[in-house]
Amino acid sequence: MGATVDLNFNYYMPTRILFGCGKLQELGTTPFLPGKKALIVIGASGAMRKHGYLDKVIGYLKDNGAEAAVYDRIQPNPLVEHVEEAAQVAKKNRCDFVLGLGGGSTIDSAKSIAVMAVNPGKYWDYINGGSGGGQTPANGALPIVAIPTTAGTGTEADPWTVITKTDTNEKIGWGNAFTFPKLSIVDPELMVSVPPDQTAYTGMDAFFHSVESYLATCHQPTSDHLALEAVSLITKYLPIAVQDGGNLEARTWLAWANTEAGICESLSCCISHHSMEHAVSACFPTVPHGAGLTMLSVAYFSYLAERNPARFPDLARAMGERTEGLSEKEQALAFLTGLKKLIRNAGLERHTLSDFGIQRTDLRRLAENAFHTMGKLFALTPVKLTPDDATAIYERAYA
Numbered sequence: 001m002g003a004t005v006d007l008n009f010n011y012y013m014p015t016r017i018l019f020g021c022g023k024l025q026e027l028g029t030t031p032f033l034p035g036k037k038a039l040i041v042i043g044a045s046g047a048m049r050k051h052g053y054l055d056k057v058i059g060y061l062k063d064n065g066a067e068a069a070v071y072d073r074i075q076p077n078p079l080v081e082h083v084e085e086a087a088q089v090a091k092k093n094r095c096d097f098v099l100g101l102g103g104g105s106t107i108d109s110a111k112s113i114a115v116m117a118v119n120p121g122k123y124w125d126y127i128n129g130g131s132g133g134g135q136t137p138a139n140g141a142l143p144i145v146a147i148p149t150t151a152g153t154g155t156e157a158d159p160w161t162v163i164t165k166t167d168t169n170e171k172i173g174w175g176n177a178f179t180f181p182k183l184s185i186v187d188p189e190l191m192v193s194v195p196p197d198q199t200a201y202t203g204m205d206a207f208f209h210s211v212e213s214y215l216a217t218c219h220q221p222t223s224d225h226l227a228l229e230a231v232s233l234i235t236k237y238l239p240i241a242v243q244d245g246g247n248l249e250a251r252t253w254l255a256w257a258n259t260e261a262g263i264c265e266s267l268s269c270c271i272s273h274h275s276m277e278h279a280v281s282a283c284f285p286t287v288p289h290g291a292g293l294t295m296l297s298v299a300y301f302s303y304l305a306e307r308n309p310a311r312f313p314d315l316a317r318a319m320g321e322r323t324e325g326l327s328e329k330e331q332a333l334a335f336l337t338g339l340k341k342l343i344r345n346a347g348l349e350r351h352t353l354s355d356f357g358i359q360r361t362d363l364r365r366l367a368e369n370a371f372h373t374m375g376k377l378f379a380l381t382p383v384k385l386t387p388d389d390a391t392a393i394y395e396r397a398y399a
């Protein structure tokens with residue numbers, strides 16, 4: 001008899017994904033459209049109209065026998081009030097599915113709107129964490145279709161939706177089996193219009209989803225494979241896409257890396273790096289999520305690598321760093337070398353927390369917010385962190 005193997009996991013990934021350049025067209029013919037009347041959810045910036053994506057989506061839906069209403073008020077850090085308002089629009093128009101078109105904020109909103117279109121009460125009644133009511137939505141959600149136009153959150157391949165409640169400074173991720181999209185169309189051609197800064201922020205977000213899913217104590221074989229591949233692809237192609245947004249090869253590999261990272265978030269999970277960033281952008285909403293993660297990352301991951309270097313050497317090698325002949329600790333630190341290079345190559349070295357108005361005296365409050373709202377992710381982090389540790393990490397990142 002051989003030794004027992006510690007291999008024990010669940011696998012559930014129910015989203016149908018259509019991937020590739022030009023795939024948006026298939027919205028017009030796919031037999032998997034989950035309804036006849038869509039609520040299309042887009043951001044308030046006007047980009048989806050300006051680039052002609054909204055008209056295309058409405059046209060393809062029509063070809064496929066579906067009508068559409070449009071809700072266009074979603075903000076970059078999406079808000080509870082817009083989720084609840086859009087759910088009323090969905091009800092009034094008798095929509096039978098919700099289609100998110102745009103970046104992570106609009107697709108996350110589409111998921112939350114799909115829940116509130118069929119369930120009573122307030123959105124926050126259902127949130128687990130912070131001041132949320134922790135109720136289970138009895139009626140599930142309307143079916144969700146996701147069409148991402150950025151390579152960032154991976155939300156097209158996971159059940160998570162992150163919404164902010166401004167009066168209490170809470171930004172909490174939440175989801176369930178009903179908030180997986182039924183259908184996601186990932187068309188890299190829609191991503192060539194993303195400006196360099198946003199390409200960098202969203203690409204780094206996908207990078208950290210992969211890294212964190214690899215380190216999380218709930219990691220499993222499929223998430224491990226996908227996470228390491230996504231880390232390699234983002235290291236190689238993100239700097240190219242930031243330099244040359246029209247490079248379809250780079251956009252395509254980044255789109256896939258982002259979807260892989262989303263699958264990792266479904267099969268494994270993010271860790272407390274995300275809790276700590278959510279606290280930052282909940283209290284300082286002008287901080288883009290990917291920028292917040294990047295500003296915290298060197299301090300956060302070096303704190304972890306110093307205390308538990310296991311699994312960091314694989315990440316270093318995935319980034320193309322040399323590890324032969326090095327001790328485990330040195331190999332772990334090679335990941336930090338790779339991370340700093342990537343941040344520089346993505347053009348994000350210049351940002352600091354104080355640029356966004358954050359004071360040193362805010363740091364303790366941010367640590368407490370991270371534990372209060374997203375404390376669950378600390379339990380999946382491979383090093384036990386207390387609010388004192390989190391404060392120390394913010395201090396290092398601030399220095």
Ligand SMILES: [Zn+2]
Nearest residue numbers: 153205209289
């Ligand atoms: Zn994220």
